Amino acid sequence: MAPHTVATRAAIVAFKVDGKTNNEITALTGVDTRTIQRIVARAIARGFDPDARPMVLLNHYFEDAPRSGRPSKRAEVAKRIEELVNSSRDERETETPEELDPLGELEPLEGLE
Template identity: 50%
Template structure:
């Protein structure tokens, strides 16, 4: 999917391409300015996720159109750790003068 297609555009594509409306991929590409390949990918992914194009009334859910989770390494820093670091910095007037090494050392001692 193109990175700049928002969920509303995807919903429009799925609606227009469904048999109820019956627009062709070329017509949708002309109206939206998206490549045909992107339109077909959006429609196919919606069907894979549970969209039923022949079911009346037509239902389109966000989970059928949302971005898939991105692969990658999970974050090491938790919300709790972020709050602890911010508390160390905001603690007093000297907190802002501490280096990263100072804060890391304090966190290691506190753990």
């Protein structure tokens, strides 16, 4: 499924509850009819009540599900490097090597001890 914004997904569900057909919603949004069915089914599975009036549309009905799998170590290292770059010089000078490389993945530079 191509990614659609939360707003587009909410609009699709609102159109569907309002009685529009999948073909009408496709004409309005450009989203495939099968995708419309999935978006509506997922919103209902997450607690959306299509019969409730006034209609209640909450973000968590339409947000992307968390991705499975272990986060990348590279992302953790990049985040730590960004924190170090943005920290003050005094903070950097007081950190131990273990604090600078919490995952133990960085190689020591030759000639520096």
